[in-house]
Amino acid sequence: MSLIYNLERIERMHEMIAHRRTGTPEEFAEKIGVAKSTIYVLIKELKELGAPIVWCKYTRSYTYRYNVEFRVGFEHPSLSKRELRRISGGHSLNFNTFLI
Secondary structure, three states: OOHHHHHHHHHHHHHHHHOOOOOOHHHHHHHHOOOHHHHHHHHHHHHHOOOOEEEEOOOOEEEEOOOOEOOOOOOOOOOOHHHHHHHHOOOOOOOOOEOO
16 A cells, blocks of 8 residues: 555544544544454554544544544645645645644
8 A cells, every 4th residue: 555545544544533423443444444453553653653543432432542643744944844745746645633
């Protein structure tokens, strides 16, 4: 799978976790389009990167223990993100979702 695809999948996971909308591991796997065992591997890898992911038995969803931000990308100090997108085209991923 391509890097872009994997990053987009991680972004979807992050947004669902941040908004407590993962559901059970089985439901989360179905929403992401992977096997349940893969969800466990992906969550373990995110935790190894520092993501404070925990299971909430009340919402029956994965969530973050505290507010986090996930970012991947390159920035040019003098150009806005909008200007960079216009110049470079291609994919534009937004990994700046905050826990609400």
